[in-house]
Amino acid sequence: MPLVTTTETGVPIQGPSATLIYDDWYPALRMDALRGGKLATAMLLGIPLVLGRRKDGRVFAMRDSCPHRGIPLSVGWFDGERVTCRYHGWEFEPCSGQCAVIPSLSSHDHLDATRIYATAYPCEERDGHAWVFIPSPGSGKLALGAQPAVPELQKFGPRYRTAFLTADLPCNVDHGIIGLMDPAHGPFVHQAWWWRTRGSIREKTKKFEPIAEGFRMSAHAPSGNSAPYKLLGVYGQPVETTIDFVLPNRRTEIIRCGEKWFSSLTTVTPVTASTCRIDVVAAWNVFYRVPFVLPIAKFFGAKFVRQDQVTMIQQAEGLKHNPSLMLIDDADKPAKWYFALKQARLDGTGKHPMDGPVELHWRS
Numbered sequence: 001m002p003l004v005t006t007t008e009t010g011v012p013i014q015g016p017s018a019t020l021i022y023d024d025w026y027p028a029l030r031m032d033a034l035r036g037g038k039l040a041t042a043m044l045l046g047i048p049l050v051l052g053r054r055k056d057g058r059v060f061a062m063r064d065s066c067p068h069r070g071i072p073l074s075v076g077w078f079d080g081e082r083v084t085c086r087y088h089g090w091e092f093e094p095c096s097g098q099c100a101v102i103p104s105l106s107s108h109d110h111l112d113a114t115r116i117y118a119t120a121y122p123c124e125e126r127d128g129h130a131w132v133f134i135p136s137p138g139s140g141k142l143a144l145g146a147q148p149a150v151p152e153l154q155k156f157g158p159r160y161r162t163a164f165l166t167a168d169l170p171c172n173v174d175h176g177i178i179g180l181m182d183p184a185h186g187p188f189v190h191q192a193w194w195w196r197t198r199g200s201i202r203e204k205t206k207k208f209e210p211i212a213e214g215f216r217m218s219a220h221a222p223s224g225n226s227a228p229y230k231l232l233g234v235y236g237q238p239v240e241t242t243i244d245f246v247l248p249n250r251r252t253e254i255i256r257c258g259e260k261w262f263s264s265l266t267t268v269t270p271v272t273a274s275t276c277r278i279d280v281v282a283a284w285n286v287f288y289r290v291p292f293v294l295p296i297a298k299f300f301g302a303k304f305v306r307q308d309q310v311t312m313i314q315q316a317e318g319l320k321h322n323p324s325l326m327l328i329d330d331a332d333k334p335a336k337w338y339f340a341l342k343q344a345r346l347d348g349t350g351k352h353p354m355d356g357p358v359e360l361h362w363r364s
């Protein structure tokens with residue numbers, strides 16, 4: 001169950017839209033939504049989807065639109081093998097989208113139903129999410145398996161606990177992403193006794209290095225002024241954190257302390273060109289045996305995500321009027337890298353904005 005679900009008002013606030021990155025994987029929904037052979041809908045990059053799980057376990061995602069006359073397939077029927085349109089009863093195999101039956105065809109018809117396809121997208125389950133590969137518009141039918149690997153949360157052993165959080169953000173994906181990598185908002189947005197206070201602001205120096213289609217905040221001892229990190233110190237070994245950002249939208253954070261680890265994957269997914277959703281999946285073996293750690297972690301995690309969400313709802317109010325904005329050095333440098341990496345992907349140049357490792361300085 002998502003802990004944080006929608007905007008304060010429930011009304012999407014439209015701001016300026018972002019260019020979208022196609023030909024990549026995005027998380028569509030939690031697998032729980034498909035339990036009991038149910039169909040569920042989702043929206044990715046402005047495309048309405050219907051998802052389900054076949055009897056044999058395979059998950060599928062189709063455009064939620066019948067190729068006959070456009071009624072959503074999600075209002076039809078699913079028997080675990082085929083999706084049946086509720087308007088004229090056409091039946092589709094949902095992984096390929098191939099039509100199997102057109103009930104109205106008579107002995108006088110020569111139409112071969114199996115030559116008709118509903119749009120189906122590559123769909124895979126990872127870490128409790130159904131991930132969907134969204135190709136560029138008009139790129140035709142896709143061969144399954146021709147895509148890059150599905151993103152996955154890193155785990156460092158067989159025994160771990162997991163948690164998941166989500167929040168809808170009423171801003172475009174670019175604002176969601178640069179908000180995610182922004183180091184300077186912490187002491188203001190996440191002010192809390194258990195995290196950090198304004199008074200604890202101090203100068204930081206962090207090393208960054210280029211990685212394929214992204215950048216890494218090199219392994220470092222995490223900021224000593226945050227309580228959860230202090231807690232990790234109880235194991236008496238050095239704590240090391242590595243944070244990566246990789247296009248189109250993925251931030252991974254790995255904290256290791258001897259045998260103990262915490263790993264998270266945060267994605268900011270375009271729902272439409274002007275709205276997005278943040279999803280966090282995390283796994284850890286820290287305090288594995290301690291009861292109540294999971295609910296406590298969920299509570300604090302939800303509070304943290306909620307603080308970002310509220311801030312972005314407020315920001316969206318301001319962005320409605322299309323103000324001119326600025327990015328400053330060094331605190332906004334990761335945002336600048338993000339925009340440059342995205343442009344390089346869109347232009348197909350593969351040009352990386354960083355020539356090598358750099359040090360950034362800011363106060364937070």
Ligand code: FES
Pocket residue numbers: 066067068069070071085086087088089090
């Ligand atoms: S609209 Fe779906 S079968 Fe006609």
Ligand SMILES: [Fe+2]
Pocket residue numbers: 179185186189190308
């Ligand atoms: Fe934040």
